[in-house]
Amino acid sequence: MKIKTEAGERHVLAITVDNEAGVLAKITGLFTARGYNIESLTVADITADHALSRITIVTSGPPPIIDQIIAQLDRLVPVHKVIDLNDAGEAHVEREIALVKVAGTGDKRIEALRMADVFRAKVVDTTLTSFIFEITGTSDKVDRFIALMRECGLVEVGRTGVVAIARGSEAL
Amino acid sequence: MTEMSGADMVVQALVDLGVDTVFGYPGGAVLPIYDALYKHPTIKHILVRHEQAATHAAEGYARSTGKPGVVLVTSGPGATNAVTGITDALLDSIPMVVLTGQVPTTLIGTDAFQECDTVGITRHCTKHNYLVMDPDRLGPIMHEAFHIATHGRPGPVVIDIPKNVQVATGTYSVPEFIQHNSYRPQVEPDADAISQAIDMIAAAERPVFYTGGGVINAGPDASAALRQLVSLTGAPITSTLMGLGAFPADDPKWLGMLGMHGTYEANMAMNRADLIIAVGARFDDRVTGRLDAFSPDSKKIHIDIDRSSINKIVPVDLAVVGDAGRALDALIAAWQDKGHKARDLGEWWRRVDGWRATRCLDFPEKKEASAEIMPQRAVKALFDATRGRDPIITTEVGQHQMWAAQHFGFSAPNRWLTSGGLGTMGYGFPAAVGAQIAHPNRLVICIAGEASLQMNIQEMGTVAQYRLPVKIFILNNEWMGMVRQWQELTYESRYSNSYSDSLPDFVKLADAYGWTGLRIDNLGQLEDGIKKMIETPGPVIVDCRVAQLANCFPMIPSGAAHTDMILQPSDVTGTMDDEAKALV
Numbered sequence: 001m002k003i004k005t006e007a008g009e010r011h012v013l014a015i016t017v018d019n020e021a022g023v024l025a026k027i028t029g030l031f032t033a034r035g036y037n038i039e040s041l042t043v044a045d046i047t048a049d050h051a052l053s054r055i056t057i058v059t060s061g062p063p064p065i066i067d068q069i070i071a072q073l074d075r076l077v078p079v080h081k082v083i084d085l086n087d088a089g090e091a092h093v094e095r096e097i098a099l100v101k102v103a104g105t106g107d108k109r110i111e112a113l114r115m116a117d118v119f120r121a122k123v124v125d126t127t128l129t130s131f132i133f134e135i136t137g138t139s140d141k142v143d144r145f146i147a148l149m150r151e152c153g154l155v156e157v158g159r160t161g162v163v164a165i166a167r168g169s170e171a172l
Numbered sequence: 173m174t175e176m177s178g179a180d181m182v183v184q185a186l187v188d189l190g191v192d193t194v195f196g197y198p199g200g201a202v203l204p205i206y207d208a209l210y211k212h213p214t215i216k217h218i219l220v221r222h223e224q225a226a227t228h229a230a231e232g233y234a235r236s237t238g239k240p241g242v243v244l245v246t247s248g249p250g251a252t253n254a255v256t257g258i259t260d261a262l263l264d265s266i267p268m269v270v271l272t273g274q275v276p277t278t279l280i281g282t283d284a285f286q287e288c289d290t291v292g293i294t295r296h297c298t299k300h301n302y303l304v305m306d307p308d309r310l311g312p313i314m315h316e317a318f319h320i321a322t323h324g325r326p327g328p329v330v331i332d333i334p335k336n337v338q339v340a341t342g343t344y345s346v347p348e349f350i351q352h353n354s355y356r357p358q359v360e361p362d363a364d365a366i367s368q369a370i371d372m373i374a375a376a377e378r379p380v381f382y383t384g385g386g387v388i389n390a391g392p393d394a395s396a397a398l399r400q401l402v403s404l405t406g407a408p409i410t411s412t413l414m415g416l417g418a419f420p421a422d423d424p425k426w427l428g429m430l431g432m433h434g435t436y437e438a439n440m441a442m443n444r445a446d447l448i449i450a451v452g453a454r455f456d457d458r459v460t461g462r463l464d465a466f467s468p469d470s471k472k473i474h475i476d477i478d479r480s481s482i483n484k485i486v487p488v489d490l491a492v493v494g495d496a497g498r499a500l501d502a503l504i505a506a507w508q509d510k511g512h513k514a515r516d517l518g519e520w521w522r523r524v525d526g527w528r529a530t531r532c533l534d535f536p537e538k539k540e541a542s543a544e545i546m547p548q549r550a551v552k553a554l555f556d557a558t559r560g561r562d563p564i565i566t567t568e569v570g571q572h573q574m575w576a577a578q579h580f581g582f583s584a585p586n587r588w589l590t591s592g593g594l595g596t597m598g599y600g601f602p603a604a605v606g607a608q609i610a611h612p613n614r615l616v617i618c619i620a621g622e623a624s625l626q627m628n629i630q631e632m633g634t635v636a637q638y639r640l641p642v643k644i645f646i647l648n649n650e651w652m653g654m655v656r657q658w659q660e661l662t663y664e665s666r667y668s669n670s671y672s673d674s675l676p677d678f679v680k681l682a683d684a685y686g687w688t689g690l691r692i693d694n695l696g697q698l699e700d701g702i703k704k705m706i707e708t709p710g711p712v713i714v715d716c717r718v719a720q721l722a723n724c725f726p727m728i729p730s731g732a733a734h735t736d737m738i739l740q741p742s743d744v745t746g747t748m749d750d751e752a753k754a755l756v
Contacts, residue, residue, distance in 0.1 A: 018354060021303070022291060029296050064483060071480035077300040077320055080354040 008061035010039070012085040012094060012164045013070065014172055018078040019045045019053040026076060027055060036061060036069050040096075040139075040161030052080065054172075056163050058139075083172050085164050094164040098142045103130040104153030112152035119145045130155075178307040179204035179338040182271065183212050185314035188346060191242050192216060193233060193609055195226040199246025200286060201273030204338035206244075218609055218638065221630040223250050225602035227257020228628070231266045232606030235589045236564055238391055240267035240321050241606065247273045248286030251332075252293065256596060258328045259297040263593025264414060265389055267326035269317050270294075276336035277305055290332045299327030300355075305334070307342030319350045324357025325478040326389055357477060361494030366502040367510075368490055369449075369473050373503070374512040376447035376471075378520045379407040382430065382459075385414030385592065386452015386476060386496045388585045394497030395419070395585045398451065401504050406514040408524055410438035412453050413577055414592040421581030427524070428533070431459040432728045433574040436532035439734035441524055445470045452476060452496040455485040456593070457755075465733030475499045532726045532739055533578055541696025547572065547647045547718040550698060551579040551619065554645060557702045563615040564607045566590065568600035568624030571653035571724045576619045578724075598627030601644060605631055608640045615643070615706065622648040622715075623672045632685040635711045643705050644713045646678060649720045657723045662748045678715040685711075692716040730755035 017023045024043055031038050039058040046054045059069060066084065073082045085092040100121070102112045109131075116123065116133045119141070125132035135145050139162055146157055166172065176184065182205050186194065193216045198206045209217055220226040223245045230241025241261075245254050251272040261268045275284040291303045300320050302313050310333070317329040373379060381402055387394050395418040402409050402425055409419050410430040419426055428435035430442055439461075442448065448470045453459070455474075460466040463485065472488040474481070475496060482491040492499050537546040551572075565580060566589040567573040573590055582588050589607060591599035604618040618625075625646060635642050655670040682689025688708045692701035692715070705712045723744075726737045731752035738744060 022295065022301075025292070026295055033296050064487065068480065068484055071482070071484075075325075075357075075478060075480050077352070077355045 006062050008037070008065065009063070010058065010060045010086070011066050012092065012162060013057045013059060013073070014083045014085055014164060015055040015057065015073060016046075016052050016080040016172065017055060018080070019050055020078060023053070023078045024055070026078065027057075027073065030072055030076065031059070034072065036065065042161040042163050056161070058162050081172060083166070085166055091167045092164050093167060094138050094162050095136055096139050096142050096160055096162050097134065097136050098146065098157060098159045099124070100133045100135060100146060100149055100154065101130060101156040102133070102149050102153045103155045105129055108152045112149060115145070115148050115152070121145060174344050175341055176344055177204065177208070177339060177341050178310050178333065179208040181307065181310040181342070181344040182314065182333065182338070183208040183215065184344055185311055185346075186215055186242065187212065189315065189318050193218060194242045194244050195220055195229045195233070195606065196244030197223050197226060197246070197250060199250050199273065201247035201275060201335050202244060202250070202271075202338075204335065205271065205273070205333070216609075217244070218605070219634065220602065220605075221633050222628065223253035224256050224598065225605070225628045225631045225634070227254050227261065227268070227270065228596070228599045228602035229606035229609070230268050231257060231261055231264075231599070232566060232589050232603030233610045234266050234268060234606075235388075235603070236586050236607040237610045238586065240269055240318060240326075243268065243270040245270070245272055246286065247275055247290065248288045250286075251290040252288055255293060255297060256594075258294055258330065260591055260594040260596045260599060261328040262297050262299065264591065265326050265385060266328070267321045268328040269321050270328060270330045272330060272332045273338070274303070274332045274334040277334045278336065280334065290330065294330045297328075298330045301330040301332065303332045303334075304337055307337050307340045308345075310337070310342065311344045312347050315347050316350060316352065319352065320355060324355070324359070358479075358493045359477070359495045359498060361475070361492045361499040361502050363502070365490060365492045366499065366506050369475075369492055370503050370506040370510065370512065372447060372471060372473060372490065373405055373407075373449060374507070374510075374515070376407070377515070377517070378444060378446040379405065379449065379517075380441045380445040380447070381407055381409035381449045381451065382411070382442065382453055383409065383415045383418055383451045384412040384453025387415055387418040390452065390495050390497035392585055394500055397497060397500035397504060401500055401507070404504065404507055404514060406517050407449075408441055408521070410434065410441065412456065412459055412592070413590060415453060416577060417582035417585045417588045420583040422583060429577050431456075432461070433578065433724055433726065435578075436530050436726055436737055436739065437524055437527035439728065439737060440527040442467050443734040444523065448472045450474045450476075450488070451500065454481045457485075460486065461728045462731055462733045465735070467734075530739065532737070535722075535725075539695070541694060543695045544719045545692070545695050545698055545716065547575050547649065547722050548579050549695070550645075550647055550716050550718055551575045553698050554617070554619070554702055555580045557699065557706060558615060558617070561615045561706070563587065563617055564589065564604075564611060566600040566604040566607060566616070566618045568618070568620045569595045569597045570621045570624055571649075571657065572619055572621040572624075572647040574654075574724045575647070580619075597624040601625055602628050602631050604642045604644070605634055605640060608642050609638070616641075617643045617645055620644055620646045621653060622646050622650065622675055622678075623652045629681075632681070632687060632711075636686045640711060641709060642711050645705065646713070646715050647718050648675075648678075648715050649718050649722065650675065651720060654724070660723065660746060661729060661744055662753055664746045678713050682713040687711040687713055690714045
């Protein structure tokens, strides 16, 4: 017997929660306990009084599972609001930051700098044998930049994961 | 606003919240609270013999009264022992508040004596939990915890209280009005949804009500409303294990329980229906059988207070989020407002009666006095002997539980206490203790299997201490019967570790604890034995020897559809493919 898995679509969820100890563990634990995917997760408090945190989760699953994830999140006591930014009519902006360290000399070093320029990546640190680039954009763009840097002496990457927000004047 | 110690605040909050009973077990990290309780004789503390039993007793108390059950245990092993009962309460939506002691805040995280990460361990088996780091927060948290445990879909809430927070003084405050800043479950159903639902019900040709524990949780008025709605529509009704008692079993519209060990007529009606009205039920895998064959031709209305239950397993056509009782009231009002009249469901009832004619709960038995007792007969005899006494019945988990569900007729809610979701062996006896504490003058009977009972048998001491007249009726077949039944179904009767070897002499055990012990060996002794059990004051354990190899039918084997029920032992093939074997 083989165990079957279902293909899914990518969704970005924005969740506001009480900024309290254990809330993040509750959210991530829900995903592991129920077998949902987390592709990326970011969290930071977002209000002046530090009472609320906003969590952005990129997940994937078939539509009924996405609905179920939202309903399961929504019933957790410390969760205030859950928004699926991929919902119809909810156009949104996604950004991710990566810090990309490239080491090398000669042509590869020049090529790395040129491509960073094309991608509008900033140099935030440099030595005679290395650069650290800061790149901001969609996850796709970051992926593509990192893939190119592999050819130019990539040694280390740090990524933030996605933050996202709906377009237009309405708040979450 | 009064200055007092954290421990005094805990007890003051319990008093303010109207708590009359706490089930618990003391230990180092809760000694300050126990000392505070000592000064508060209005709160009755029931000393159990194991913390798991405290949680099940609290469940029994809650399920039989509708009030939250309260548990008090110490840190470390006290808390971990409580985890099974907490999880049981989560799966069966039982309101419960568990107070756990914790090592002082200064020692948290140091692997201190009897330290465990209680909030971490219970994070996913509670509806919500708290670690209280400041005594000033104790008052508001205690009140909020009871609010959360009892509002929306009920469930267990853990409050972990470090010992120094119990000792330190602070200000006790009671929130005037609790409106949680994020947890606000929808109680009132949407009027449009109700209007659509009632039109669908009025138009259906083959409707079935499928009700669950949510109706019980919504209170006795919800059960009354259910009866009225069923009577108005004339539709047949079935229920889950957890929902038994919401609708009277002697009503001609009652089809019996549905699902894996449900009746043939209930499962066939679900399969052939054109409308299913699910009320406070969650389409559990024990109920649905094979999903792609579950009620294929019906529209489905799902009324539930928990939005995440809707479309979780079975996609439905109309969702009504709200309290089951409010929704039923609204449906009745809409039925009357719109002037709906019950349709002629004669053709549908003729088909139902055809399925009923299989008499799926019949069982073969010998009638002479010396014959061995069929377990079904024992349950029926118990039911007959207790009619009119309005007993509260608890069960353990296994074959005896299913036989009790099939053959004991309930006519009112809060009389049937069983572990449905988690299926916890060891639940029934302590749950009977909790129910008896809440109802000192009622007849409380735990229908047990000899294997399950041994999982919390130490509570015989608790019963003796509080002189509780709990009756334990063991259907003793010397097997973990349900395990053995599955081994017969699936593993060609290779009985791996399912025999109840080295059983105690239950009559002598009763004697050792100061109980009355009785043994029933054959059919001729059954009626008198039960009568004696009921008439004997104080706690009684009845070792009722039943047919050892009887199995529980009808049954939908795992991976099969409602229409593929095994009705007779002769239908059992003894093998199963891997897909079916992999299902629980």
